[in-house]
Structure formats: C-alpha cells, structure tokens
Amino acid sequence: AFILGFALKDILANFFSGLVLLIDTPFSFGDVVALPDGSRAVIRKIGLRLTSMYLIDSHSEIYIPNAAFQSQNIVNLSRPTSHYYYTISIPIKGDVEPARAISLMEKVVLAHPDTMGDIEQKLEAIERYYGYSGAGVKQKLKREVGVMRLLAEQEVTRMLLKIEINLKQLSDI
Known part of the structure; x- marks a missing residue:
C-alpha cells in the first residue's frame, strides 16, 4: 500500500488539482495569463491531469501538471481586478x-x-x-x-x- 500510494502520489495530486481548477475556474479557455517567469500564455485546455497553454513569445505549447500549475502565482490578464476598471x-x-x-x-x-x-x-x-x-x-x-x-x-x-x-x-x- 505504501509503495502504491507513493507511486500514485503525483498522479492523484495532479488529478485533485485539476478538479479544483475546473471547479474553482480561476482560468478558462482563451484567458491570457502571465506566468511567474514573465512570459505570457493563452490557456488552451485545463484537463484533469495537465493544463496546456500556448506561449505567445515562443509560439509553442507548454504542458504543466495541475499540481505545479495550481501552486504557482499566475496573473490572469483576461480578468483584471477592480484597479483596472x-x-x-x-x-x-x-x-x-x-x-x-x-x-x-x-x-x-x-x-x-x-x-x-x-x-x-x-x-x-x-x-x-x-x-x-x-x-x-x-x-x-x-x-x-x-x-x-x-x-x-x-x-x-x-x-x-x-x-x-x-x-x-x-x-x-
């Protein structure tokens, strides 16, 4: 059980993070986000395990495990705060x-x-x-x-x- 639990730890973390992202909806398809490294990306898909994004500067796709994605500070540029209204x-x-x-x-x-x-x-x-x-x-x-x-x-x-x-x-x- 310990070995199985340790082997499934990342899969389950990504799965539950994906559920939280889908239920909480801080991002949706087409939103433009600023990543922690300063690059900008467009959300393509939030899946149960991975989130895929299109990196604008490098014209490439990036796939981030949901557990890592959820733990990062990401700014959703498509949904500005009241400071920008x-x-x-x-x-x-x-x-x-x-x-x-x-x-x-x-x-x-x-x-x-x-x-x-x-x-x-x-x-x-x-x-x-x-x-x-x-x-x-x-x-x-x-x-x-x-x-x-x-x-x-x-x-x-x-x-x-x-x-x-x-x-x-x-x-x-």
Missing part, C-alpha cells in the same frame, strides 16, 4: 429606446483606445464618440495618440498574420 458617465435622455441606448453605450466604450474590440470598428468609433462622456484634459491629443496606437496595433497584427502564414507555408514544405 474604469467608470464613465454617458448622458442619455430617459425617453430613449433601450436598444438605442445600449448601442450608444457600446460605441462610446468602443471609442476608448484601451478597451478591447475590432480595430476597424474602434477607429471608426474613436473619431465620432471619443470624449462623448465628458470633456477631459488634452482630449484632442489623447484622441490622436489613441488613433496612432490603434493603427500601430493594426499594423503589428497584419505583420504577425503574414509571419504566421509564411511559417505555415514553410512547415508544409
């Missing part, structure tokens, strides 16, 4: 249709350069709705810098797509 006021009349109000709120949020969304839609929204929730300090400069950042991000995304396509073609040879 931002509240804005959007003045809307009380007699506006709810669907129109929701659409307007979505556009105002999309117009902020630091929110996530389709870059083409963000560039369109930033010109029309940036600053809609109130005048801010250096609003025009902030809008211009936001547009420049989004254009740079768009160019980086295009280049990464080209690199990915070229690597795929290279691997098919």
Whole structure:
C-alpha cells in the first residue's frame, strides 16, 4: 500500500488539482495569463491531469501538471481586478429606446483606445464618440495618440498574420 500510494502520489495530486481548477475556474479557455517567469500564455485546455497553454513569445505549447500549475502565482490578464476598471458617465435622455441606448453605450466604450474590440470598428468609433462622456484634459491629443496606437496595433497584427502564414507555408514544405 505504501509503495502504491507513493507511486500514485503525483498522479492523484495532479488529478485533485485539476478538479479544483475546473471547479474553482480561476482560468478558462482563451484567458491570457502571465506566468511567474514573465512570459505570457493563452490557456488552451485545463484537463484533469495537465493544463496546456500556448506561449505567445515562443509560439509553442507548454504542458504543466495541475499540481505545479495550481501552486504557482499566475496573473490572469483576461480578468483584471477592480484597479483596472474604469467608470464613465454617458448622458442619455430617459425617453430613449433601450436598444438605442445600449448601442450608444457600446460605441462610446468602443471609442476608448484601451478597451478591447475590432480595430476597424474602434477607429471608426474613436473619431465620432471619443470624449462623448465628458470633456477631459488634452482630449484632442489623447484622441490622436489613441488613433496612432490603434493603427500601430493594426499594423503589428497584419505583420504577425503574414509571419504566421509564411511559417505555415514553410512547415508544409
């Protein structure tokens, strides 16, 4: 029994850690996490024994036993804490249709350069709705810098797509 228990120790630890990760759900498929070594990864799958992640910097898969994964300090970048939340006021009349109000709120949020969304839609929204929730300090400069950042991000995304396509073609040879 002792030998069997010692042999199964790691397997059982990984199994129970996997159950805790699946029940507790600190991470889910697609979440971007910062690992203790400073690298960033995308959660691919949380299994009962292993968690698989895609390392962004090295474009490779990594498999971490759940017992080791659970004991590490990992920051989930997809679920920011309240320190990263931002509240804005959007003045809307009380007699506006709810669907129109929701659409307007979505556009105002999309117009902020630091929110996530389709870059083409963000560039369109930033010109029309940036600053809609109130005048801010250096609003025009902030809008211009936001547009420049989004254009740079768009160019980086295009280049990464080209690199990915070229690597795929290279691997098919």
